[in-house]
Amino acid sequence: MRILVDVSHPAHVHLFRNAIGSLRDRGHAVRVVSRRKDVTTDLLDAYGIDHTPLSRKRPGVAGVAREWVGRGARLLRVAAGFRPDVVLSRLSPTAAYVARAVGAPNVVFHDTEQAGLLDRVTTPAASVVCTPAEFGRDAGDRQIRYEGYHELAYLHPARFEPNPTRLRDAGVDPDEPFAVVRLVEWSAHHDGDAAGFSPAVVRDLVERLADRGAVYVSAEGDLPAALAEHEAPVAPDAMHDLLAFADCYVGDSGTMAAEAALLATPTVRYDPYDATLANFETFADRGLVESVDDERAAADRAVALADDPEAGGRWRRRRRRLLAQKVDVTAFAVELVEEVGGA
Template sequence: MKVIITIQHPAHVHFYRHVITSLSEDGHDVHVFARDKDIALDLLDYYDIEHTVLAGKADSLTGLARVQATYEARLLHEAMRIRPDVMTAIGGVAVSHVAPLVGARSVVWIDNEGAQSHKLTTPLAHVICTPRKFRDDFGANHVRYDGYHELAYLHPKRFTPNPDRLREHGVNPEEPFFLVRFRQWSALHDVGQNGFSHDAKCDLVSFLADHGEVYVTSESPLPAEFAEYELPVPPHLVHDLLAFADLYVGDSATMATEAAVLGTPAVRAQSFAGADDMTNFLELAEYGLLYSTADDRDAVTKAKSLVRDADRETFEQRRERLIEDKIDVAGYATELLVQSGRGQRSSWFGQAVHNKG
């Protein structure tokens, strides 16, 4: 079976890397195409995943549209050459458009309700995969599973944090430290959204620095006042850092979810947080693993209270309950791609998938 996988974000590398390994070991012909976004290419290189870059970075909404058009045209050219059986992506705008033109089936993974880009994807996608509690209904081709994208690489079957890897880079996992993430807000689904103001960032980092080491990761270059807090580890070790952190705070949806599924106390500030928030975040809040708010000042206040009062053992127990309820998403994704590539209509269609059978 020939498979095309597309990567447009660092988290996509993590989501697919175990899937790529499993498919390749089973004898399938896997082709990976990428867009230059943040550290995505660095991660592909680190994990020794052979790939072809189809488009560069975008620095404006107009530039994003141009990059997307370039990406899609080049993907079509490559797909016509390869003639894949199945094409897959997170978000999946390009894949859903290209796959029908080359006789392939498309499998797209979505976890963010309300994104306008879904209107460009879901009408053409052959299989649309979402977490079980996803609010929207995409019809007969919609499959639901008990998990999150982040459990494709942070499920205990896939990841065990290693404190020695941190020590090699000067981080003492036994001493208090905090991880902060600031986004660039330049993706197609980010239009009209925002996270932390500059004043809130300064207040947050200043407070955390009084209580331990602070490490700041950012999509855009760090401002001069935060330079001393630059991430001490290479990108592929950020999950080890996150797992041992005493607190995560940021405006990144992906890293907030990563922190939560690792059992690290997490605070997320994004303008669309609230009662109508994405269901992943509402569910993680129900587990007591994530605090989300649209108010950056409220986020800073919550972060301060967690620094003072959070009990890590309590968060570990909450994480264990979460893992009991969820599946190994990488294994599920691999099996679904194989079935889709063979033209089989999975018995999973229209159902939730439960890890307890």
């Protein structure tokens, strides 16, 4: 088969990278198109995945509209030349409508109930909408629910084993206590007026965590100058190794909170939305993520976990019980793509 994969965000690289490799190993031709956003193209390069950048992130509503119109036109040209049997994407309107235009089914992975407009314009054009079993919306007859999460496409034990050597090579001692802090830009279409951690709270949080061990800060966009000495020293493709050995994770990124939880790292997620997301309700019920809607309370809770020598053991037991009920999402995706494409 010929499979076209649309990747427009760093999280999509991780979601699909193992499936891309597996599909190629099984004899299929796979074409990847990308987007210059954050470290998306850097990650694809690091994993040795050939790709064609079609657009770059632009600021503001007008910039987004301009980008996606241009991206759609370029994607249509690529698809018309490649003639895919299946288009695989993560809730991408351009992929959904280009797939329909060239007569190919679009397999969409979706896990965010608050996606809003993006959801409303994409799912009606999709052929299959894959969601975690707990997903809180009904996407109709095209929806397939599976026992897993996007993050288990690359962090399932069958796909990932933390590598301490990569940390040591970057100057991080995996045997010493350290915390990871993640800050996102809050400029996505669905963020609205919400904002992440304020600079004052971040400075206080980092100072308090630094009294207990090293602190590594990962930021979407430029890291504030006051935090430059705490910039995570690892390559983007080693971030999961860093998370796996951390004693605590705290941040305003939902994706990285889920990753940390599934790596058994004590996790605090600052959630300014105070929104209902089924994945995080499950993580909360299982004791894997503590979501807090007050930034100072989130910082306090992270410091408390960093002080708790028993926290890591609790998280490892909880993770083990959760994974016993979940699937290897990459294997699921590969099987589904082949089924939809008629392989």
